[in-house]
Each structure stands twice: as C-alpha cells, then as structure tokens.
Amino acid sequence: MVIMGYKLPNMSSLLIWGLLWEIIGQTGLTFFVPPLSEVFVTLFKIIGTPAFVKALTETAQAFLAGVFFAIAIGIPVGIFMGRSRLLDELLLPWVNIFVSAPLTALVPVLMVLFGFGMKSIIITTTLFGIWIIILNTRAGVRQINRSLIEMSRSFGASQFDAFTKVYFWAALPEILGGVRIGVIRAVKGVIIGQLLISIVGFGALFELYASNFLMSHFWAVLIVLFALAFSISEFLGYLERRVSYYAANRS
Amino acid sequence: MVMSQTESAFANAHPTEQDIAVSIRGVSKNYGAVEALKDMSLDFPRGQLTSLLGPSGCGKTTLLKIIAGLLKHDSGEIIVNGKNVTGPGPNRAFVFQDFALLPWATVMRNVAFGLELRGVPRSEREDKAEKYIKGVGLAGFENAYPHELSGGMRQRVGLARALSVDANVLLLDEPFSAVDEQTRRKFQEDLLSLVANEKKTFIFVTHSIEEAVYCSDQIALLLPRPSRVHEMIRPQIDRSKGVDNIPREPEYLDIVDQIWASLRAYVE
Ligand SMILES: Nc1ncnc2c1ncn2[C@@H]1O[C@H](COP(=O)(O)OP(=O)(O)O)[C@@H](O)[C@H]1O
Ligand SMILES: [Mg+2]
Numbered sequence: 001m002v003i004m005g006y007k008l009p010n011m012s013s014l015l016i017w018g019l020l021w022e023i024i025g026q027t028g029l030t031f032f033v034p035p036l037s038e039v040f041v042t043l044f045k046i047i048g049t050p051a052f053v054k055a056l057t058e059t060a061q062a063f064l065a066g067v068f069f070a071i072a073i074g075i076p077v078g079i080f081m082g083r084s085r086l087l088d089e090l091l092l093p094w095v096n097i098f099v100s101a102p103l104t105a106l107v108p109v110l111m112v113l114f115g116f117g118m119k120s121i122i123i124t125t126t127l128f129g130i131w132i133i134i135l136n137t138r139a140g141v142r143q144i145n146r147s148l149i150e151m152s153r154s155f156g157a158s159q160f161d162a163f164t165k166v167y168f169w170a171a172l173p174e175i176l177g178g179v180r181i182g183v184i185r186a187v188k189g190v191i192i193g194q195l196l197i198s199i200v201g202f203g204a205l206f207e208l209y210a211s212n213f214l215m216s217h218f219w220a221v222l223i224v225l226f227a228l229a230f231s232i233s234e235f236l237g238y239l240e241r242r243v244s245y246y247a248a249n250r251s
Numbered sequence: 252m253v254m255s256q257t258e259s260a261f262a263n264a265h266p267t268e269q270d271i272a273v274s275i276r277g278v279s280k281n282y283g284a285v286e287a288l289k290d291m292s293l294d295f296p297r298g299q300l301t302s303l304l305g306p307s308g309c310g311k312t313t314l315l316k317i318i319a320g321l322l323k324h325d326s327g328e329i330i331v332n333g334k335n336v337t338g339p340g341p342n343r344a345f346v347f348q349d350f351a352l353l354p355w356a357t358v359m360r361n362v363a364f365g366l367e368l369r370g371v372p373r374s375e376r377e378d379k380a381e382k383y384i385k386g387v388g389l390a391g392f393e394n395a396y397p398h399e400l401s402g403g404m405r406q407r408v409g410l411a412r413a414l415s416v417d418a419n420v421l422l423l424d425e426p427f428s429a430v431d432e433q434t435r436r437k438f439q440e441d442l443l444s445l446v447a448n449e450k451k452t453f454i455f456v457t458h459s460i461e462e463a464v465y466c467s468d469q470i471a472l473l474l475p476r477p478s479r480v481h482e483m484i485r486p487q488i489d490r491s492k493g494v495d496n497i498p499r500e501p502e503y504l505d506i507v508d509q510i511w512a513s514l515r516a517y518v519e
Contacts, residue, residue: 150321151351154339155365155416165368169355243355 034216043220051205055221058201062118063190066125070182074130075175078137079167088138099131103189107196121193121200128189129182136178140171173244180236187229272297272420272452273318278327280313287313289477290327295420295469300446300453302463304510305473306517311456312348314473315422318454319345331420341369344418348425350405352397358384359393361408365416376415383411387441403434414445420452427462439466443490460514464488464506465497472510474517481513 018036025035046052081088081095107124114120144167152166168175194203202225209218273295280288287310295301303311316322318329320339329336331343344365352361359377360367362384366376384393387407397405406426413421427435443466446453457463463470470484486506488497497503 145349145351147347147349147351148353150316151345151347152368154319154321154343154345155368155412156339156341157368161368166353169353172355 031213032215034219039216039219039223042216043223046217046220047224052221055201055205059190059194059203062121062125062193062201063186065122066190067129067183067186069122069126070129070133070186071179073126074133074178074182075137075168076163078134078175078178079141079163079171081134082138082141082144082171083163083167092138095131095134098127099135103127104192104196107192111197116198120197121190124193124197125186125189128192129186131182132185133175133178133182136174136181137171140174140178141167143174144170173240176236176240176243180233180240183236184229184233187225187232191225269296270298271295272332273454274328274330275314275318276328276330278314278317278324278329280310280317280322280324286477288317288324289479291478291480292327293471293480295452295454297419297452298446298450299468300442300455300466301469301471302467303454303456303471303473304458304460304463305478306475306514307458309473309475309517310478311458311473312424313478315345315424315454315456318420319343319422321345341416342418343420343422344413344416346406346409346413346421346423346426348428350397350402350409350429352405352408354397357394357396358389358400358408361397362411362415365412369416379415380411383415386414387411401434403430403438406430406438414449418451420454423453423455425456425458428458435462442466460507460510461498464503464510470510472513474513484510 021033021036025033025038077091081091103124106127107120110120110123110127114123148166148170149162152162157166190201191203191206194201195206199207202221205221206218209215209221271294275291275293278288278291279286291310291314303314305311313322317324318331320329320336320343323337331340336343353364356364359380363371363376363380366379371379381393384390387410389404389407389411392400392404397408400408406429410426413423427438430438439462442453442455445451446468455463455466464486465488467486470486471480472482472484473479474481484506486503488500488503488506490497492500
C-alpha cells in the first residue's frame, strides 16, 4: 500500500481495519463487537489458562492427524491417478465432486458411521483437505517432462523408485500448492467437526463463549485461530517458493 | 553369442564379416494411422558409430526409442548382443535430446542416477560418477545444479550418466541439437575419442549431414513416407588430417554432396 508517496509495509492496511474496529467497539454500537483492545486483553488473559491449553491440544491433535492422513493418502493417490489412465478415469469424477461438494452436509453421516468421538473429527478434517491435494498432485504429475519418465525407465527404475525418486520431486511445486490449500481447508474441517460432532477443543470454547455472550473471549479465540491458520499457510507458501526455483527450470 | 555351426562357418568364410552389436529385422511401427517405420532392417557393427541421418519426421527418434525398449514396435525383431529385446535393459543407455536431467539434483547425483537406480551403493557409484564427470570435462561442477549449467554442459552430464552405467550400446538422440555451434565442434571431437577409447557401439541420431559424415563409421540415410533405409554410406574419412582440415577434403565434400542429392527431394 502506498500513501502520499510512502510505501507502507505489507498488511499495514490491517492497522486501519483494527482502528475502525476499536472505534466501533468504543462507541458501544453493539455488544457483538467489543473494542479490539479489550479483545487483546482477554486474549492474553485466557491464553495460558488450562481450558485454553486443553482446547488447543485437542484441536491440534485432531488437526495434525487429519492433515497427516490427507497428505499421506492424497499424494500417492494423486501420483497414481496422474500415471494411470484407468485409475484416473475411475476416480476423477469422484474427486471432482468432493472437491467442490458442501462437505459439512456429510458430517452427520460420518457421525452415524464413526461415532461421536475423535475418529469422526479426524475423518472430517481429512475429508476437507484431501481432495485438492489429490487434484494438484495429479496435475503436477501429468505435466512431468516425458523424457524424465523415459530416462528413469531406460535406466531400469522400478515403479517404486520412479515414484519416490522422480515423479514426487518433479511434481513437488504443484504438490506443495495443493497441500497449502488443503491445510487451510482442513482448519475449516477440524472446527466444523468440533462444533457438529462433539463439543471439544476450540469448537467447545466457541460454543461456550457464544452462548454466554462472552464476545471478547469469542473474538480472542477466533483471532488465535486465524493467526495459526495464517502462519501455517505462510510457512507452506514459503516452502513452495523455495522449490519453485526449479519449477521454472524443469525442462 | 551362441552361433550354430553353419553360422560360425559362414562367419569364418567371410573374415570381413563384422561382429554385429544391434540388429533390426523387419521392424514396423504405426502411431494410429501414421506409418512411422515400415519393415526396416539395419545392422549396427560393434565398436563403431552409426548415424541415423534424415529429415525430421522420418522416424529416427522412433527407431532409437524402439532399440532402447522405450517404445513397443508392432512387428519385427530387435536383437542386441544376440538376444531379442522387448524392453529397456542394462546393455543400452540413452542420451536424450533435451538432456532429461533431474533439476533438483546436483551434477554428481544426476551422473550417478543410473547406478543409483541399479542399487549400487553410494560410495561406489559416486567414485564411478566422479571418474566420468572428469572424463567429460566437468570436474569442479559436482555440486552444481543443472539450471546453473550451459546447454553444452548439461549434455555432458547426460553423456556422463550414460557412460557410467557401462552399457555397451549408447543411443544418442540428436545430443548436440540444443548446443551452440562452437561447443558442438568440441563435442564431436570428444565423441570421436570416446568411440576410439570406450569400445562401445554408438547409435547416433542427427539431422546434420556434415556432423554425420565427420563422426560416423557408417551412415544410415533414412527417408520418409514410408520411412525406410534409403542408403548405407561408409564415409571412411581419414581423420588424421585434423578437424580443421577435414571440411576441405574432397572425399568429405563428395560424400556430403552425394547425401544432399539424395535428401534434396524430401526437404523441399
Ligand atoms: N507419440 C506420437 N504420436 C503420433 N505420431 C507420432 C508420435 N511420435 C512420432 N510421431 C510421428 O511419427 C513420425 C516419426 O517421428 P520421429 O520418430 O519423432 O521422427 P524424427 O525423430 O526423425 O524427427 C512423424 O511423422 C511423427 O509425426
Ligand atoms: Mg527426433
């Protein structure tokens, strides 16, 4: 952003929005928006409390497990789909349906199938993140230079070697792009899971604060969550830029 | 190689008969409706460099990839060292027109990659790769990445990788086409010393008449529609005259002219 000839650092526009928030909060226009300063005071007050730490660990566990499965299943499936026409024709319609489907509607079905515990929350998280990882990996594998594939075949690569030593690395920039978007969707998945399936983790905090009209608590937790999601996304974006140096030189 | 008695007798009766490393017998290949190769037969003598020369689209790459086992042929036989082959094998190594290097791997790992895929332990394969990196003149670049190298240097990496697996047949698909003219000259000389020293059979695709005449022991002139071997030419250039003089030798110029006359009709 440039104001009166000065180049301001990235995201300084956030300051303006923060200021606007503070002003609206101070006027006491609605109980729903307490002043930003009050939200931050609350944030530092609750951040060390056992309830908060418990919510954070519960959420982090479900989130990490869900993301792990989304990546560990999504990448190989994407590679297989990119390399095998049969598998691609079999699976692609489903992946395309799920990547854009309103997955929240499926959560009640998951509850019937897998119960009301951690398992369902993890599956929800995985389900939110996995499809875009599959699609991006597949796209990455499909654009691999033909002669790299022929090279590995001509030197006698086994299927396993070809996948782990050539296809994966050649598709890495696209894979990381998919993982970044998938992880952001998984954040959505884990919170929806915690709200709908069983009231645990951050979901429980939201529920508690919202129903007791503790608005500054509610916003404080939301800010923490946004900050976490943003940091993860920025970190993956950084990894993506680090490998993209060779994406431009891939031929 | 196992020979029947009559065959070996035949070979003895003709002492000029050469040891054939690769033999193509009646090979055909169609891409859908496109007839890329039709009933092609060709022999590649061991220890020599044979060029496949012809206008683009006449099936040179197709033939080379069939020999490499990377493409399936529709009919006919490919015989390498006396055995029918249907897929890739350790007796053949390929040098790619666009280098086919791993962009995320160093020169060392790229050169050793063929050995890595064959399960050779790290220290052993790196020793061997080191030797060939030196051999192609890339000493000091072991830890460089492909994007840091010029086109000519990248192709040297591709060549070193093919040499390090110790295959006795080397297949080169227009290896110098993406390399500038000066580097190309140097490359051709290096290739000739490799042929002299390595005792390998080289099958070399090019569309440059001069390059083929200068480098080859034997040239298979291919013509399209349908693709066939139009002529076999053995240039027998006296290379002792030196690289710089050969292009002015009458015998060299005659062969170039003769090939050009055959090709002219197809290039227009
Ligand atoms: N994958 C393919 N699909 C369809 N046609 C092909 C394919 N590869 C090559 N061809 C055709 O086969 C012919 C021979 O091609 P190629 O072997 O690449 O020739 P060259 O290497 O001599 O230029 C050309 O007419 C080309 O268009
Ligand atoms: Mg070609």
